[in-house]
Amino acid sequence: MSLSVIVPCYNERANIAPMVAALDAALKGLEWEVVFVDDDSPDGTAQQARALAAKDRRVRCIRRVGRRGLSSAVIEGALSSSADYVAVIDGDMQHDETRLPAMLQAVAGGADLAIGSRHVEGGDATGLASPMRVKLSDAGIRLAQLLAKAPVHDPMSGFFLLRRSLFEQLASRLTGQGFKILLDLMLASPRRLAIVEVPYKFRPRAAGESKLDALVLVQFAGLLIDKILRGTVPLRFISFALVGGFGVLVNVVILELARHGGLSFGKAQTLGTIVAMIANFQLNNQLTYRAQRLKGPRAWRGLVIFLLVCGLGAVANIGIARALYAENESGLLASAAGAAIGVVWNYAVSATLVWRVR
Ligand code: GDD
Numbered sequence: 001m002s003l004s005v006i007v008p009c010y011n012e013r014a015n016i017a018p019m020v021a022a023l024d025a026a027l028k029g030l031e032w033e034v035v036f037v038d039d040d041s042p043d044g045t046a047q048q049a050r051a052l053a054a055k056d057r058r059v060r061c062i063r064r065v066g067r068r069g070l071s072s073a074v075i076e077g078a079l080s081s082s083a084d085y086v087a088v089i090d091g092d093m094q095h096d097e098t099r100l101p102a103m104l105q106a107v108a109g110g111a112d113l114a115i116g117s118r119h120v121e122g123g124d125a126t127g128l129a130s131p132m133r134v135k136l137s138d139a140g141i142r143l144a145q146l147l148a149k150a151p152v153h154d155p156m157s158g159f160f161l162l163r164r165s166l167f168e169q170l171a172s173r174l175t176g177q178g179f180k181i182l183l184d185l186m187l188a189s190p191r192r193l194a195i196v197e198v199p200y201k202f203r204p205r206a207a208g209e210s211k212l213d214a215l216v217l218v219q220f221a222g223l224l225i226d227k228i229l230r231g232t233v234p235l236r237f238i239s240f241a242l243v244g245g246f247g248v249l250v251n252v253v254i255l256e257l258a259r260h261g262g263l264s265f266g267k268a269q270t271l272g273t274i275v276a277m278i279a280n281f282q283l284n285n286q287l288t289y290r291a292q293r294l295k296g297p298r299a300w301r302g303l304v305i306f307l308l309v310c311g312l313g314a315v316a317n318i319g320i321a322r323a324l325y326a327e328n329e330s331g332l333l334a335s336a337a338g339a340a341i342g343v344v345w346n347y348a349v350s351a352t353l354v355w356r357v358r
């Protein structure tokens with residue numbers, strides 16, 4: 001009976017050695033390995049994992065470069081395993097590794113999935129830092145339960161265990177976006193999974209800091225939208241289009257303010273457009289392309305290219321709207337068609353030229 005423990009980690013250097021020691025104590029008598037999946041953390045997490053791996057063949061490390069993301073890290077770690085079972089656990093000691101044998105027993109005994117749960121009898125979520133986090137977490141859980149169609153108390157848990165064969169089966173249907181890998185797995189399954197929840201106490205973080213901020217909640221909304229649309233429209237496009245819609249708002253507000261300030265319509269509109277494009281670049285860089293976020297000089301370079309691409313997009317938008325308007329005089333239709341073609345152009349070209357999405 002062999003188990004791969006997948007540990008996504010980002011800036012967890014100080015937690016690597018304690019994690020291995022804790023697993024060693026918790027998994028006595030079992031055949032196991034641990035796979036740290038690090039996204040090239042600046043603090044040297046991967047070096048630390050490799051230093052341990054050099055002395056202990058049960059320790060492995062995957063270092064991903066140029067990418068970020070909790071879900072995709074977990075997927076790649078799990079797919080690197082050849083064990084019978086895979087478990088996923090946070091790398092910051094907040095999850096209780098001593099519950100792993102009980103989770104393994106549940107799955108070996110016939111369950112599809114064992115989930116470490118803070119929200120069943122005996123579980124405890126006091127390790128969640130702020131009341132705000134608790135509220136957000138509760139709201140997310142309720143929403144997730146609606147979609148997962150499974151009576152799971154802690155669908156947002158990052159602590160679970162399943163047969164590797166099941167993971168392999170579901171892998172190609174995962175979105176891999178954001179940080180809700182468990183929910184992603186449950187939604188990917190065509191059949192209802194037999195789930196066992198194993199209570200545990202969420203510990204406070206010993207070292208380092210949480211990486212999950214308000215932006216990941218936006219990503220969570222994205223995952224839900226993606227599920228509702230059943231993957232027919234790429235998530236990135238939805239995000240890009242929403243940001244674009246927000247840009248239109250910025251444009252109008254600036255235009256009005258500038259005209260009140262005495263600027264001519266032409267100048268005010270130019271100013272509004274430029275401010276909107278800069279705001280859009282910033283938002284897309286933070287949200288849509290969070291995983292490929294440009295920083296420093298590369299962000300400035302990206303901004304310039306983005307302005308050029310969207311400038312061309314605006315010209316195309318106006319040209320198409322004019323041509324259609326000349327043909328059938330429906331202003332709304334012409335303007336909508338122009339905007340639609342503009343956003344598709346901006347999306348397609350900026351993805352490859354600005355954010356270099358592979
Ligand atoms: N490779 C990789 N890439 N690992 C990451 C990334 C990433 O982009 N972001 C976070 N991690 C790792 C962290 O290093 C940590 O080991 C684990 O993923 C969880 O991240 P935390 O930043 O510690 O999350 P949290 O404690 O705030 O959130 C907890 O509660 C959530 C539900 O509210 C975790 O238990 C989550 O798994 C859970 O979904």
Ligand code: MN
Pocket residue numbers: 090092094205210
């Ligand atoms: Mn944590």
